[in-house]
Amino acid sequence: MTDPRFYLVLCVGLLLATLLWMMQLAKKFRYRAGSGEQSPFSILDLQFPASEAEMDKLVAGLEPPARRALKTQLWVDFLFMAGFYPAIALLCIVIGAKTGLGEYFFWLVAALQLVAWAADVYENVYCLRKMKDTPAKGGFAAYSFFVNTKFLLAFLGLAVTLPLAFYFWMTGEFWQSSLRYVCILAGEILVFLLITGYNISRSRSSTA
Numbered sequence: 001m002t003d004p005r006f007y008l009v010l011c012v013g014l015l016l017a018t019l020l021w022m023m024q025l026a027k028k029f030r031y032r033a034g035s036g037e038q039s040p041f042s043i044l045d046l047q048f049p050a051s052e053a054e055m056d057k058l059v060a061g062l063e064p065p066a067r068r069a070l071k072t073q074l075w076v077d078f079l080f081m082a083g084f085y086p087a088i089a090l091l092c093i094v095i096g097a098k099t100g101l102g103e104y105f106f107w108l109v110a111a112l113q114l115v116a117w118a119a120d121v122y123e124n125v126y127c128l129r130k131m132k133d134t135p136a137k138g139g140f141a142a143y144s145f146f147v148n149t150k151f152l153l154a155f156l157g158l159a160v161t162l163p164l165a166f167y168f169w170m171t172g173e174f175w176q177s178s179l180r181y182v183c184i185l186a187g188e189i190l191v192f193l194l195i196t197g198y199n200i201s202r203s204r205s206s207t208a
Contacts, residue, residue: 007090009181014080015084019080020195020199022080029041030066031061046059056130077120089110093110110157113154122146126139
């Protein structure tokens with residue numbers, strides 16, 4: 001099977017499944033602030049701290065359940081990457097095939113997703129080193145650079161493909177055989193939304 005649309009469907013399924021897993025783990029993200037009270041935090045707080053000292057303070061204040069959940073999410077995130085960045089690259093390849101000479105640009109954007117993937121791997125490794133009993137010191141500037149790089153390149157890939165994918169679909173310029181892949185993708189997203197909605201309602205009922 002060499003059709004990139006087939007692998008795109010597989011990658012989207014993997015990223016949605018791991019995203020559900022990480023969303024469940026994120027519910028346990030709490031740290032003990034200086035006042036002694038437990039406060040919730042998100043993975044974005046770990047990705048965009050104001051300084052290395054602030055990052056170290058957050059990690060040091062993690063309660064054991066939160067520390068385990070965060071470590072698990074960082075490892076699960078490696079699986080998420082294996083679906084997310086290839087999905088963007090494959091979407092670039094599919095869209096590029098419809099653009100004539102523009103195909104070279106989309107192949108370049110697809111290749112840049114490997115850079116974004118590598119940057120994300122560096123980010124997770126850095127965070128895991130910070131969570132050791134003796135946290136690693138230094139390298140914060142590089143960490144911040146790679147975090148920004150992965151977001152920028154991933155956003156670039158989505159920004160140049162999704163609008164064109166919608167345009168080609170609405171104008172009927174996609175292959176008729178694409179309909180089955182669109183249906184599968186829609187089904188995957190629907191299942192993701194249904195499970196997410198169920199988890200949210202269950203969480204609200206348990207705290208009511």
